[in-house]
Amino acid sequence: MDKLTSAQVLESGLDDWRLLAQALHAxxxxxxxASGLRFVNAVGEAAEAANHHPDLTLTYPLVDVKLSSHDAGGITQRDVDLARTVSGIAREQGVAAEPRVVAEIELALDTADLAAIGPFWAALLTGDAGAIDGDDLADPNGRVPLLWFQHTDAHEAPRQRFHLDVWVPHDVAEERIAAAVAAGGTVVDAGQAPSFTVLADAEGNRACVCTCLER
Known part of the structure; x- marks a missing residue:
């Protein structure tokens, strides 16, 4: 199936779900x-019937669901269809969705020489120096957050090389930014908002609040 754009996903009416960096999250x-286990079992049966399988995390008293189509490199119609099915199961079982609380963290590292440092970080984080796909270092076993390498010019002057990308629902970003500013932060660059906004703490350490909009 063809990969859907962010706009197409948002227009699908998936009220229980939010599109973050790489997937639909609920x-x-x-x-x-016990209710969580019953819900997971029902979702598993629906996934088998659809031959499309989400990532499921069962804790007390929450179930997190993540959907994407790895063969398409993003979200496809089958993800949208299964998301609707999962939401239907939740309604039938009286399970409430909390879409505004989902979030995802990615690590970003500036580098002028990915070939020199990429294998080190891959080996350190995953045990496999070859675990690099393009500009991304992704742990296939899901143990660590995704690390991506941001290409930059070579430089000698000290400056921050690592930053966090904090992915939040598109309808939460403004209040999350406001909360960070109220807690002593500053907005460094909003030129790419709502796609991402660069913030800094009182000592100048930076992070980006990211959404799926305008991508």
Whole structure:
């Protein structure tokens, strides 16, 4: 299936879901662990029937669901269809969705020489120096956040090389930025908003609040 654009995903009416960096995310609050397990089992049966399988995380009293089509490199119609099915199961079982609380962290590292440093970080984080795909270092076993390498010019003057990309729902970004500013931060660059906004703490350490909009 063809990969959908961010706009197409947002127009799909998936009220229980939010598109973050690489996938559709949903959080469902169950009444207890047994209810969560019952919900996961029902989702698993639906996934088998659709021959399309989400990532499921069961904790007490939450179930997190993540959907993407790896063969297409993003979100496709089958993800949208399965998301609707999962939401239907949640309604039938009386499980409430909490879409505004989902979030995702990615690490970004400036480098002028990916070939020189990439294998080191891949080996350190995953144990496999070859675990690099383009500009991304992704752990296939899902143990660590995605690290991506941001190409930059060579430089000798000290400056921040690492920063966090904090992916939040598009309808949460403004309040998250406001909360960070109220807590002592500053907006460094909003020129690419709402795609991403660069913030800094009181000592100048930077991070980006990212959304799926205008991507």
């Amino acid at each position: 959080r469902f609050r169950t009444k207890d662990f």
